[in-house]
Amino acid sequence: MRRLVAELERLGLAEFLADFPGDSVDRLQWAAGLRGLDGPLRTVAGFLLLGEAVREDLLPPALAEAVPALVEGGVAARGGDGVQLVDVSLFRSSGVWLFAEPPSPFPVRHYFGRDSIALARRTGYRDGAPVLDLCSGPGFQGLVAARRGLTATLVELLPGTAGVARLNAQVNGLADRIEVLVGDLYDPLPSDVEPYGHVVANIPFLPTLSARGEEAAHEGGEDGFSVGRRVLAGLPRHLAPGGTAHLTALLLQTGDGLAAGGELRDWAARHGYGLTVTLTDRLAVDADSDLVQTTVSDHLDSDPQADPAELTAAAADMYARRGATAARLAYLRIDDGMAGFRVLDRAHG
Ligand SMILES: C[S@@+](CC[C@H](N)C(=O)[O-])C[C@H]1O[C@@H](n2cnc3c(N)ncnc32)[C@H](O)[C@@H]1O
Known part of the structure; x- marks a missing residue:
């Protein structure tokens, strides 16, 4: 290979x-x-x-x-x-070759997108400390780390996608530095695992209507941040002293700032973390918006009998109840031992 x-x-x-x-x-x-x-x-x-x-x-x-x-x-x-x-193509980014699916308005099994590239660009991986790549998909984040000489543990919920991550590790000649585990976030890690110097997680964040119950692998729960919350909850146990974590997120914006701003600030202060939230793309959340319509068509995929008009109203209402005026594609950087919370808004216009 x-x-x-x-x-x-x-x-x-x-x-x-x-x-x-x-x-x-x-x-x-x-x-x-x-x-x-x-x-x-x-x-x-x-x-x-x-x-x-x-x-x-x-x-x-x-x-x-x-x-x-x-x-x-x-x-x-x-x-x-x-x-x-x-379904896949062979991509190349940061020197890594990657079999993955091109972005699509429909859910994909082996994800790779502009957010994957933007997240990897933010990572430093300066010391040799091991990396934990949660929600690894076909493995891009872990492979970028391994290409810089680090060892990486990848965790992916879908067994088929975890198999593609293993294949990608072989293609890049990095299989000896990559371990791919199948399961939900931190669950497949051994109970006595040492904390990681770096944690990276490009989480699924498509908001989903709660009526359907269990979330699929590409969904992020009602406000799009349910997987993100669970990643944050596990960090104090899995991030080593002085370590750094990077996450993607879709965060709701209200007239006063971020809907989850207070929650994130409190969480960071409680654990002695510095948290930098960089806001990029701004997505509309009205009934006609791409985000609401994607939420609706995603729901209809698994529940074809549902009424599209009712689903549209329910999705738009979810944003209205939270006072959301937009959803923002965001990158979170978490530094252990560097207290402080800041929001950098990079959107133009
Ligand atoms: C947005 S893709 C990110 C892929 C890759 N990390 C990247 O940056 O391109 C999210 C991936 O997380 C996986 N996933 C969703 N929920 C998960 C969970 N609870 N635990 C582990 N993986 C999960 C999905 O199957 C999907 O492959």
Whole structure:
């Protein structure tokens, strides 16, 4: 598998991907960039980026050799037209190659998005202390840490996605520094586990209507922060003295600030943590907004008999009851031993 990355780089795939701004996660941009290309780079890019079916004997040797592992790992399937990736593409960011699904308005199993890249950019990983990557998905955060020489424990709820994280560790030649556990947040860790110097968690935060009961793996509960709250609750036990944690979150904004502002400030003060909340994208929360409509269509996926108009009213009401004027994509940085709470608002306009 190690030969795979070397061969892809020699063929020019890293060069090709490097020319898209912000580590593009956009198949349309790739397709446009591939116009006019031919030869092995076109074949490999069509297969790995665009999801085209290709005859195995036309693939370069190291990629053809990797096909059985890709099929076994659930990211490729053989059919009449040859072999083809299933849902995923091969991304490259921070020097890490990653089989994952491109962003979609629908729930995906092996997530990778602009928030994944933005979260990884925030991490320092300066000392050699081990990393805990909660909600690892296909493994990007843990792989970035391992590529910087650290060991990382990854925890993912979905067994199939945890398998893709293991595959990605092999592709990058980092399997000896990566352990992937399946389960809910801190649950799969041994009870006597040593605390980690770094904890990173790109949590699911799509707000969900409580009427349905149990949350799916991509959902964040009524206000979008239920998984985040549970990550924070476990940090005092799992973050080493002097350690740092990074989380994503979707936080509701009211006329007075953040709906969860007081809760976050109190939590940080109680544990002697410094907490920096950086607010980025601003999402509307009215009945016509993308966020409310995504919440509704997500609910309808598992409850097709529900009335869309009632669901829309319930979702909009959830925001109204909390006095929310917007939802903000946020990044939380937590520093042990550095008391203080601050909010940095980076939205323009
Ligand atoms: C937004 S994706 C993040 C993927 C990856 N960490 C990244 O930054 O690209 C969230 C992932 O968390 C997983 N997940 C959801 N709830 C979880 C839980 N309670 N414990 C562990 N993983 C969970 C989902 O299956 C999904 O793969």
